[in-house]
Amino acid sequence: MVFLMNNDPRGTMFQQGDIMRINNAYVEDVSCSNNSSGSILVSYAVREPGQAVSIQQIRLNLNRQTTVTNAAGQNSCICCIRKGMWVNVGFSPAMTRSIPPQSNAFWVAIQRTPQIPVPPVQPVPRFSRYRPCSPGLRYSRCRPCGPGLR
Template sequence: MNNDNRGTISQQGNIMRIDNALVEEVSAPNRATGYLLVSYAVLKPKGMTSIQLLRLNIGRNTVILNSFGLSMCLCDIRKGMWIDSLFSPIMTRSIPPQSSAFLVVARRELKSSVSVTTDRIAMVDVNNNFLYTGNPNNINSQIRFALSNSTTISDRNGNPVSLRSLRPGQMVRVTHANFQTASIPPQTTAFHVQLL
């Protein structure tokens, strides 16, 4: 999407609203709290548009939903995603201004760059940072996920866990790239692994 698609801020009573803001930066040091740096368009005189930044502080009471209305973790939001948000009209005078977010909704993209697979773990290869899902007795049903240093792994409660703590048979939800190699099993890059 180009800059012309960035939304604008409006006020509705005691709540500010931003629609279609571009996520420029995500900070989620403990997965539940942190901030989103977003950009949005401001219409200037003579039809000029200026891109402004806003830091949305995410607290434990901030509700974060995906486009289907399901709860999601701050750690699932990535740079380049588009969001809608309701936030406090009380803002700092800093650059960029900061405000506390009440609600963040990740927008569904027309062509998503991520996919989600929910399946049982078939095998964990700690030495090579691979996680296999599917039927352990049928290689044709499996997917091999490559984990990088930026891949996050969390337990049922959203707490971080290590690859070593995962076991075959556990149910996981893997957020991963929407491309796969043509190998058997197909391989793709995992962004986040959530134990279910």
Template sequence: MSDDPRSAMIQDGNIMRIENALVEETFCFNDSSGYIIVSYSVPGENNTSFIEYIRLNFSRNTVIINSFGQNVCPCCLQKGMWVNVIFSSRMTRSIPPQSGALLIVVKRGIQTPSSVTTAPVAYVDPSNNFLYTGNPNNINSQTRFLITDTTTITNRFGNPVSLSALRPGQLVRIRHANAMTASIPPQTTAFAVQLV
């Protein structure tokens, strides 16, 4: 019997489910849409198994969370992550087949790789939950950070502050996802923001 942790696809009415799918490829069109290609195990004869692939398209209607129920940035999904997925039973006949993802749960124990950047605030967009760092007069020097419900924002003493309390020119230290979009300015998700 195979010891591959990937499990087979299971159908339940109009939805399909795969537990322990391996993310093989990701593509993020913008901060709310893109796709992942995952692999999963299909049992064969004589205790063998085969690896199959499916492309799962996600949109702003797709729920993407970690095992603690916290939102995960779609662009933070990376090759090599293990996920549980629920998706529509309506699939294309392409290779690999495609379907619309309803729920993606990043498995417990998988840490999103992160980096720390220290830079001045260029400007703040609280209505869209974005924080821009770099030179306000040079878009090529800027980075756009998505502020989620789980992002912590603190002053230099560690006390919580709101995004709208940040001002251009203030120096901030941001712990963020390693993955960035190829846009100008590049975008990533901020996990923690602290005034320096």
């Protein structure tokens, strides 16, 4: 297990609907037998208890159904992915129990540089019959302030 420095841009794995995602995955290895199939080994960050962050890996299988886009958003070929690139990936939540685990990639978006990782947004609770927040009120008794209400 390798631990990360604070400035490492690797993103974490998270679920978004029916797919798993990693933003800012680092391409560790590429296997491309032809332009219709192959695999990439990517690394990502995992938050450990106590502020530690470790690097984990997953092998993503690519096939004709996998969409690969370049940094400009244009379709690209599977064999255009190179070791050392930064990618955003969407893949199946069904994974093997091997080391590293394997899954089928739905899409791979090649990045020019790693983007600032943005954690998944949690839904904000909705409040209806409450007044805007005021100093001294508990959060559960107020509604979120809109633009210009602060």
